[in-house]
Amino acid sequence: MSVPKFFEYVDQxxxxxxxxxxxxxxxxxxxxxxxxxxDVVRMAEFLVSELKNLGASxxxxxxxxxxxxxxxxxxxxxxxxxxxxxxxxxxxxxxxGHYDVQPAxxxxxxNTDPFKLIEDDEGRLLGRGSTDDKGPILGWLNVIEAxxxxxxxxxxxxxxxxxxxxxxxxxxxDDLILLEAKKYFADVDAVCISDNYWLGTTKPCLTYGLRGVxxxxxxxxxxxxDLHSGVFGGTVHEPMTDLFKVMSTLVAPDGKILVPGIYDxxxxxxDEENKTYDNLAFEMNELHSAVGSQVNIHxxxxxxxxxxxxxxxxxxxxxxxxxxxxGDKTVVPAKVIGKFSIRSVPDMETEDITALVxxxxxxxxxxxxxxxxxxxxxxxxxxxxxxxxNHWNYVAAAKAVEKVFNVKPDMTRxxxxxxxxxxxxxxxxxxVLLLPMGRGDDGAHSINEKLDRSNYIQGIKLLGTxxxxxxxxxx
Amino acid sequence: MSVPKFFEYVDQxxxxxxxxxxxxxxxxxxxxxxxxxxDVVRMAEFLVSELKNLGASxxxxxxxxxxxxxxxxxxxxxxxxxxxxxxxxxxxxxxxGHYDVQPAxxxxxxNTDPFKLIEDDEGRLLGRGSTDDKGPILGWLNVIEAxxxxxxxxxxxxxxxxxxxxxxxxxxxDDLILLEAKKYFADVDAVCISDNYWLGTTKPCLTYGLRGVxxxxxxxxxxxxDLHSGVFGGTVHEPMTDLFKVMSTLVAPDGKILVPGIYDxxxxxxDEENKTYDNLAFEMNELHSAVGSQVNIHxxxxxxxxxxxxxxxxxxxxxxxxxxxxGDKTVVPAKVIGKFSIRSVPDMETEDITALVxxxxxxxxxxxxxxxxxxxxxxxxxxxxxxxxNHWNYVAAAKAVEKVFNVKPDMTRxxxxxxxxxxxxxxxxxxVLLLPMGRGDDGAHSINEKLDRSNYIQGIKLLGTxxxxxxxxxx
Numbered sequence: 033m034s035v036p037k038f039f040e041y042v043d044q045x046x047x048x049x050x051x052x053x054x055x056x057x058x059x060x061x062x063x064x065x066x067x068x069x070x071d072v073v074r075m076a077e078f079l080v081s082e083l084k085n086l087g088a089s090x091x092x093x094x095x096x097x098x099x100x101x102x103x104x105x106x107x108x109x110x111x112x113x114x115x116x117x118x119x120x121x122x123x124x125x126x127x128x129g130h131y132d133v134q135p136a137x138x139x140x141x142x143n144t145d146p147f148k149l150i151e152d153d154e155g156r157l158l159g160r161g162s163t164d165d166k167g168p169i170l171g172w173l174n175v176i177e178a179x180x181x182x183x184x185x186x187x188x189x190x191x192x193x194x195x196x197x198x199x200x201x202x203x204x205x206d207d208l209i210l211l212e213a214k215k216y217f218a219d220v221d222a223v224c225i226s227d228n229y230w231l232g233t234t235k236p237c238l239t240y241g242l243r244g245v246x247x248x249x250x251x252x253x254x255x256x257x258d259l260h261s262g263v264f265g266g267t268v269h270e271p272m273t274d275l276f277k278v279m280s281t282l283v284a285p286d287g288k289i290l291v292p293g294i295y296d297x298x299x300x301x302x303d304e305e306n307k308t309y310d311n312l313a314f315e316m317n318e319l320h321s322a323v324g325s326q327v328n329i330h331x332x333x334x335x336x337x338x339x340x341x342x343x344x345x346x347x348x349x350x351x352x353x354x355x356x357x358x359g360d361k362t363v364v365p366a367k368v369i370g371k372f373s374i375r376s377v378p379d380m381e382t383e384d385i386t387a388l389v390x391x392x393x394x395x396x397x398x399x400x401x402x403x404x405x406x407x408x409x410x411x412x413x414x415x416x417x418x419x420x421x422n423h424w425n426y427v428a429a430a431k432a433v434e435k436v437f438n439v440k441p442d443m444t445r446x447x448x449x450x451x452x453x454x455x456x457x458x459x460x461x462x463x464v465l466l467l468p469m470g471r472g473d474d475g476a477h478s479i480n481e482k483l484d485r486s487n488y489i490q491g492i493k494l495l496g497t498x499x500x501x502x503x504x505x506x507x
Numbered sequence: 508m509s510v511p512k513f514f515e516y517v518d519q520x521x522x523x524x525x526x527x528x529x530x531x532x533x534x535x536x537x538x539x540x541x542x543x544x545x546d547v548v549r550m551a552e553f554l555v556s557e558l559k560n561l562g563a564s565x566x567x568x569x570x571x572x573x574x575x576x577x578x579x580x581x582x583x584x585x586x587x588x589x590x591x592x593x594x595x596x597x598x599x600x601x602x603x604g605h606y607d608v609q610p611a612x613x614x615x616x617x618n619t620d621p622f623k624l625i626e627d628d629e630g631r632l633l634g635r636g637s638t639d640d641k642g643p644i645l646g647w648l649n650v651i652e653a654x655x656x657x658x659x660x661x662x663x664x665x666x667x668x669x670x671x672x673x674x675x676x677x678x679x680x681d682d683l684i685l686l687e688a689k690k691y692f693a694d695v696d697a698v699c700i701s702d703n704y705w706l707g708t709t710k711p712c713l714t715y716g717l718r719g720v721x722x723x724x725x726x727x728x729x730x731x732x733d734l735h736s737g738v739f740g741g742t743v744h745e746p747m748t749d750l751f752k753v754m755s756t757l758v759a760p761d762g763k764i765l766v767p768g769i770y771d772x773x774x775x776x777x778d779e780e781n782k783t784y785d786n787l788a789f790e791m792n793e794l795h796s797a798v799g800s801q802v803n804i805h806x807x808x809x810x811x812x813x814x815x816x817x818x819x820x821x822x823x824x825x826x827x828x829x830x831x832x833x834g835d836k837t838v839v840p841a842k843v844i845g846k847f848s849i850r851s852v853p854d855m856e857t858e859d860i861t862a863l864v865x866x867x868x869x870x871x872x873x874x875x876x877x878x879x880x881x882x883x884x885x886x887x888x889x890x891x892x893x894x895x896x897n898h899w900n901y902v903a904a905a906k907a908v909e910k911v912f913n914v915k916p917d918m919t920r921x922x923x924x925x926x927x928x929x930x931x932x933x934x935x936x937x938x939v940l941l942l943p944m945g946r947g948d949d950g951a952h953s954i955n956e957k958l959d960r961s962n963y964i965q966g967i968k969l970l971g972t973x974x975x976x977x978x979x980x981x982x
Contacts, residue, residue, distance in 0.1 A: 245837065247835045254800055255798045255799055255800055256800045257799045260923060261720075261820070261822035261850065262718060262720065262921070262922045262924060263797075263815065263921070263922045263923055264922070265762075265820035265821070265822045265922060266814035266815060266819070266850065266922070267794065267804055267814050267820075267922075268802045268804060269760060269761075269762075269802045269803075270823070272822070272824070272825075273822075276751055276754045276823055280754075283748050284748075285749055285752065287741045287745075287748075319742065319743075322738075322739075323731060323739065323743055324732045325730055325731045326878065327729035327730060328742060328744075329741070329743060329744060336742050339741040339742050340740075340741060340742050343741055344741070345736070347736035347740045347745055347839050349736070349830045350747075350840070351826055351829060351831060352831055352832065352833060354823075354824065354825035355824045356827055356829070358827060360722045360846065360887060361825070361846070362720065362824065362848055362923075364822050364824075365824075366799070373837055375736065375737060375740050400760040401761070402760045403802040403803075403804075411835055446737070447740060448735060448738055477735075
């Protein structure tokens with residue numbers, strides 16, 4: 033293995049790699065803002081140019097148009113597909129990343145211009161997209177550059193899939209994955225996604241599970257128009273009264289979901305699984321710090337992580353159609369839509385969740401004796417995901433972590449969902465690994481997003497070493 | 508009495524009176540829009556000019572500045588004070604109206620330009636402010652014109668108070684009323700406000716009562732910032748969960764308020780009072796038509812009106828700080844403010860209402876065992892109002908209705924509040940009468956606001972006759 037020379041190259045070219053990230057951060061590729069769409073396309077062009085210079089075969093795929101809320105249409109940014117190496121004797125690894133970013137404005141509270149990469153005194157590379165997800169994407173490019181310039185044999189055939197709509201629902205991507213499953217992605221042996229974070233700030237992890245989410249719209253309507261509470265209060269069935277009654281029966285203040293039957297299919301916690309929580313690098317004060325206060329429900333770190341990763345939860349998000357501004361307004365809303373979602377875990381089925389919620393809502397509404405009408409629908413549902421963490425894809429990644437960081441990685445799951453994970457697993461039928469580069473406090477969607485210099489540089493080593501470890505695997 | 512000649516003049520000058528209303532409607536005096544403030548001032552100038560031409564003594568009062576949400580300031584439109592007649596042997600009647608209007612745009616769904624007065628085939632004068640409240644204000648001016656041009660002795664000393672901020676909380680008016688109570692308004696014997704509506708569409712009414720309102724902000728907070736439900740769902744006490752639990756304990760689907768003790772001071776319904784509901788011109792289909800559906804709680808018209816006028820009600824209005832847009836967002840809001848209000852009736856006291864609500868909310872919140880915090884406050888409170896309907900002010904108005912419409916007026920109350928009513932009663936210590944000109948279906952705050960030609964013309968006769976009847980009273 034040629035790892036020492038590779039490590040040396042990476043250490044010596046830190047400035048070049050940071051400059052590459054600087055150029056990427058300077059392109060404000062915000063996918064959710066129509067006016068920024070040309071910047072998103074420019075970011076794709078930047079990647080294409082960099083990849084071509086590195087000798088990769090690159091193509092861009094038009095994935096259609098986006099219908100905007102105002103009725104207009106916008107071209108979706110292209111998906112960049114690239115291949116580096118084509119040796120039938122090597123394994124083929126597909127890596128995924130996204131080159132679009134969350135919105136950011138100095139006025140939101142950033143300490144520095146969000147679209148200038150600034151390194152502060154503590155070695156933090158501040159800038160929108162630094163950690164989510166431009167740093168990890170460029171990590172792969174940096175690995176290629178190092179091998180090319182060192183004249184080292186590249187350990188695997190690398191396929192790359194970089195999209196520009198991840199922060200806006202990955203529109204168009206699933207269709208492309210299905211279309212290319214037996215074509216562009218036909219030879220793929222395993223998938224690696226670097227688009228999540230360490231559990232804390234000190235220890236690397238491999239992530240093998242995500243919760244699913246079922247989002248619900250609970251509509252209650254009655255009056256034909258919004259009414260004045262002075263004139264009509266006390267004389268008509270008010271949709272808000274009914275909505276609060278029904279929504280208050282969904283979840284207890286301690287987080288327990290009150291929908292009958294919802295826990296029936298939740299996989300029981302085995303002793304073996306419980307042991308995997310024994311030594312995770314996570315402290316209660318990290319939760320307090322992330323939440324900004326001490327409103328934790330559970331007393332132990334183990335319970336916190338289990339309720340984040342392997343038990344379902346239900347959150348009430350808001351009400352559409354009601355008064356929401358500051359101040360006072362005496363409106364009786366005619367039609368209100370309560371929004372809530374359930375985070376799902378193995379072995380819950382999304383169809384069961386919808387059926388149980390529907391049954392519960394209709395039963396609770398019937399108790400009210402209201403003349404209003406109720407309608408409940410699941411607006412979107414994503415299944416939970418759990419990979420096999422003893423697959424060679426994980427074994428290789430774990431060995432790579434040990435070589436770069438001298439520590440065994442934490443084996444983690446996450447409470448949120450990364451839908452593309454399941455899309456790749458289902459369409460390709462291959463093992464998917466989540467291999468994060470950044471830390472848990474990077475603030476991916478917040479102000480002052482950062483990627484620590486050491487995470488970027490060690491992360492490049494990690495991604496390269498992971499590919500070398502795959503080449504070593506005899507499977 | 509010179510009523511026949513007056514009636515004849517009004518009938519013959521319908522076109523002139525409608526032209527006067529046309530000019531007023533063409534001035535888009537929307538008090539809630541900063542950009543329209545010059546139009547509000549222009550409307551005041553129009554009234555001053557018309558009043559001066561009629562020979563009234565007119566003055567305008569600067570009532571200060573308005574602090575806007577964006578931190579800027581705007582001059583409040585002036586209050587127009589005018590006097591017509593100054594004969595110590597006559598009674599002095601103060602009439603109030605407002606010359607500002609609700610916002611209106613063709614795009615809202617108006618069939619015609621809201622700021623052009625259009626008469627349709629059914630004799631409806633369509634236009635913003637036609638009925639609320641430019642028609643009634645000009646009614647008083649038209650009465651003066653008729654008497655002046657006919658050379659008739661004016662039956663009373665008329666004091667007029669016309670404000671330009673009624674649709675925006677009457678800012679500045681209460682201070683002026685207090686300031687002038689013993690000065691400009693010192694000689695006032697009775698007050699008449701024409702700023703409400705008939706109960707239905709066919710029969711005039713006099714209105715002698717209004718409900719009060721106590722508006723509450725229920726704040727629950729915990730996390731230091733908004734959280735992602737994927738990462739934190741199931742691990743922290745969510746303010747929305749607590750808010751829905753607590754707010755769901757406030758009112759039953761049948762409108763019954765669940766705050767303990769809230770009904771204790773509600774005046775019992777006497778047989779005598781119950782009889783006043785015997786023959787009111789109100790049909791259940793008018794409620795259905797106004798509400799736009801059949802979600803009435805009560806089976807009889809009597810119960811509907813009693814629950815609108817003389818029983819309290821509680822309405823949930825909305826949530827500040829939660830997700831409210833269309834679509835899906837998986838936010839766990841860090842701080843939410845539930846908004847609700849109680850319509851109060853005699854003999855409830857606002858201080859008691861606040862204390863009972865506070866006690867109930869805190870007791871219900873304590874049951875949750877949540878680590879979040881709760882805060883409840885009354886953001887504004889207005890007392891209920893009930894006048895003495897056998898006062899000569901009402902007797903005169905009732906006689907006037909009989910002379911103009913050949914029918915005894917319904918004696919009504921209203922469910923909403925018109926705060927200036929109580930301001931005048933309290934500051935001047937005089938009887939206040941609500942004498943409506945328009946019909947219950949005029950759509951004062953809606954699209955296609957109208958005032959029927961017959962209501963305008965007969966309304967002018969009504970206002971004039973009312974003043975003559977006052978002059979006849981020996982009290």
